[in-house]
Amino acid sequence: MEQSREEFLEQFGGDYGYPGAPRGVDQMRVADFQRLQGTVYLDHAGAALYSEQQMADVVKDLTSNVYGNPHSQSDSSMAVTDQVTAARHQVLKYFNASPRDYKCIFTSGATAALKLVGECFPWSRESCYMYTMENHNSVLGIREYALSKGATALAVDIEEDKGLEKKHGSPSSDLFKISRHSNQRRGGDVLSQNCQNGSLSAVSENNWNLFAFPSECNFSGQKFNLNLVKLIKEGNLVGLPSQQQQGQWMVLIDAAKGCATEPPNLDVYPADFVVCSFYKIFGYPTGLGALIVKNEAASLLNKTYFSGGTVAASIADIDFVQKRKSIEQVLEDGTISFLSIASLQHGFKIIEMLTTSAIALHTSSLATYVRKKMLYMKHRNKKNVCIIYGQEASKVADLKTSPTITFNLKREDGTWFGYREVEKLASLSGIHLRTGCFCNPGACAKYLGLSHSDLVSNFEAGHVCWDDNDVIKGKPTGAVRISFGYISTYQDAEV
Numbered sequence: 438m439e440q441s442r443e444e445f446l447e448q449f450g451g452d453y454g455y456p457g458a459p460r461g462v463d464q465m466r467v468a469d470f471q472r473l474q475g476t477v478y479l480d481h482a483g484a485a486l487y488s489e490q491q492m493a494d495v496v497k498d499l500t501s502n503v504y505g506n507p508h509s510q511s512d513s514s515m516a517v518t519d520q521v522t523a524a525r526h527q528v529l530k531y532f533n534a535s536p537r538d539y540k541c542i543f544t545s546g547a548t549a550a551l552k553l554v555g556e557c558f559p560w561s562r563e564s565c566y567m568y569t570m571e572n573h574n575s576v577l578g579i580r581e582y583a584l585s586k587g588a589t590a591l592a593v594d595i596e597e598d599k600g601l602e603k604k605h606g607s608p609s610s611d612l613f614k615i616s617r618h619s620n621q622r623r624g625g626d627v628l629s630q631n632c633q634n635g636s637l638s639a640v641s642e643n644n645w646n647l648f649a650f651p652s653e654c655n656f657s658g659q660k661f662n663l664n665l666v667k668l669i670k671e672g673n674l675v676g677l678p679s680q681q682q683q684g685q686w687m688v689l690i691d692a693a694k695g696c697a698t699e700p701p702n703l704d705v706y707p708a709d710f711v712v713c714s715f716y717k718i719f720g721y722p723t724g725l726g727a728l729i730v731k732n733e734a735a736s737l738l739n740k741t742y743f744s745g746g747t748v749a750a751s752i753a754d755i756d757f758v759q760k761r762k763s764i765e766q767v768l769e770d771g772t773i774s775f776l777s778i779a780s781l782q783h784g785f786k787i788i789e790m791l792t793t794s795a796i797a798l799h800t801s802s803l804a805t806y807v808r809k810k811m812l813y814m815k816h817r818n819k820k821n822v823c824i825i826y827g828q829e830a831s832k833v834a835d836l837k838t839s840p841t842i843t844f845n846l847k848r849e850d851g852t853w854f855g856y857r858e859v860e861k862l863a864s865l866s867g868i869h870l871r872t873g874c875f876c877n878p879g880a881c882a883k884y885l886g887l888s889h890s891d892l893v894s895n896f897e898a899g900h901v902c903w904d905d906n907d908v909i910k911g912k913p914t915g916a917v918r919i920s921f922g923y924i925s926t927y928q929d930a931e932v
Contacts, residue, residue: 442927449802453927458791462799462926470924477868477932481800481922482655482694482841482875487720487784488924494783495721499776507775508746520779525765527785528727532696532711534703540735542728542768543778547693548575550712550728553768554689555579557738558647560586565646567591569661570618570879571654576691577878579649580621590621592879595650597662613665613674645737646686653695656880656918657827658804658839660695663706670707687734693717693726697922698797698840709734719784719923722777728768735764744770791923800840800921803930807919808842816849823847826884826916840921843884845913855907856917868932873903873915885913 446453454462466473469488478486505513507521525541532539544550555578560566566583568576570592580590594616648669653660666688668674689710690701696713703711714726730738743751743758747767751758760767788796814822825844846854856872863870874881882892891912900906900914907914921929 441931445806445927445930449806452798452802455791455795455799458795460790462924466924466926473924475867477866477929479868479870479919479921479925479929481697481925482717482918482920483871484716484723485697485718485720485922486924488787491719491721491783491787494786495780498779498783504776504779506772508772517775517779520782521773521775524778524781527781529729531785531788532692532700532703532729533705534711534729538707538732539703540730540732540764542730542765543773544712544726544728544769545724545774546726547691547712547714547717548726550710550726551575551579551689551691553728554647554710554712554738555582557740557768558582559645559737559739560588561644562587563644564588565591566649567593567646568649569651570594570883571656571659571661571877572649572651572879573655573691573693574876574878576649576651576689579647583647584621584623587622587624592618594618594883595661595665612662613668615674644685647689648686649689649691651691651694652699652701653839653841654827654877654880655694655841656875656877656916657843657884658841658920659827660699660839663690663701666690666706666708670709694841698793698800700793703729707731715781715784719787721784722774722780725774725777725781730764732764735768738764738768740767742770746771746773787923796923799923800925801838803921803925803927804840804842805838807930808838811842811844816847818849820849820851821847827880840925841918842920843916843918845916852911853908853913855905856913856915857905857907859917866932871918871920872907875918876902881915885916887912887914 450456460468465488469490470486471489473486502516503513504517504520505511507514507517521543525543526536528541529536529539542550542553544553552575558579560583564583564586566580566588568580568590583590596614596616598612598614648665650661650665652663665674669686669688672686687709689712690708692701692711692713694717695701697718700713701708701711709731711729712726713729716723716725740747740760743760747760747770749759749761808825808828811823811825812821816822823844823846825842827843828839845856846859848854860870860872878892881887887895895906895909895914898906898909900909
């Protein structure tokens with residue numbers, strides 16, 4: 438073990454363990470994560486872990502201050518208002534989003550933020566909702582709003598030619614190969630012209646379309662090129678003149694998985710919507726996320742429901758209501774989770790001490806080390822033990838390796854170990870990992886080679902999410918996922 442550690446540090450010592458931080462990972466692990474003794478936690482993509490010092494700071498804050506409902510003018514209410522304002526700025530800073538251009542809307546999580554966009558987006562019969570196949574169910578769910586308004590939904594696969602990127606330097610539509618899946622439309626009628634023939638062409642000045650993709654796939658860990666933001670918004674992804682596209686396409690980035698190590702830089706990649714959940718970054722609080730929305734995009738969102746805190750005035754017995762002017766107040770229903778919001782500063786304190794760039798290097802070093810070891814594992818007949826999905830070549834040359842490894846295991850005779858079998862054996866050894874499709878049906882089907890007929894027959898055979906039907910007709914129905922976080926150590930990787 439000691440020799441292996443020395444070899445690891447020789448290769449990754451400059452990236453591993455936060456050499457430039459006040460405290461290294463081993464010191465933090467001993468001081469602030471004593472509950473992990475005897476445990477190997479490898480599901481940081483599912484939930485990051487809060488530190489004991491972080492929770493001590495939260496408790497001290499809440500027991501030293503009086504925080505009241507912010508919908509008032511009392512001293513305790515104003516104290517909360519100040520905390521919420523500071524938290525909004527801290528979130529925007531994390532994504533390098535100027536407060537002049539963006540607003541931070543607090544939600545119950547990334548899923549609620551996505552639902553809010555889908556609910557309030559100005560869909561029409563000429564709208565198109567385009568999304569990558571590698572997307573979480575919470576992103577796919579937006580299509581229900583689009584389809585219910587008569588819009589077209591369209592899934593695409595996007596592959597990047599890194600050879601062209603190295604040759605030409607600057608991003609262009611030539612770098613990307615777009616594979617379209619079938620158009621989805623309810624209620625008959627002619628398909629939206631915006632989705633015909635893969636075109637992003639606009640039909641009218643009042644028409645709005647939405648493209649959604651993850652900064653990092655939560656199934657495979659593949660990272661998407663954020664230059665897609667500008668190419669889509671300018672209408673250049675398919676080589677159309679940019680003047681035809683001004684203001685017609687909006688872009689949503691699901692950063693729930695990727696923002697723990699590489700939050701999208703909105704000053705460089707000015708997406709219209711970005712969603713996140715804070716427990717994915719530093720473990721606590723749960724039930725709190727954010728929608729980071731560009732001001733121009735926010736002005737187009739149409740919220741039907743109103744509630745406490747969202748109105749300037751309303752009359753109970755006649756149809757009269759005046760909503761507030763602030764977009765935060767309009768979109769945040771009722772009393773926000775103000776105590777959780779006040780706790781964000783203690784999580785961000787850790788991230789700022791380490792820096793996201795150092796966290797990305799640290800987690801990448803561990804994942805790269807483990808991935809190489811897994812690929813070298815062979816049976817006696819020289820067949821691979823581990824089949825790793827995605828990331829054979831990163832989709833973005835200048836981004837670091839994902840801290841996520843998704844795989845299945847094969848026996849010597851070529852049959853599969855069921856992922857639930859792997860999970861149960863891991864649990865007996867104190868190893869916490871994740872199995873299944875991780876709520877990402879598109880990526881799961883893509884990497885496992887499952888056709889539509891496979892998926893339907895598996896469902897008809899009784900397979901549903903989170904069950905024990907891990908291999909059907911000789912094919913795995915899901916996979917095993919391990920993922921590293923800011924507090925992961927070499928010892929976790931070596932297990």
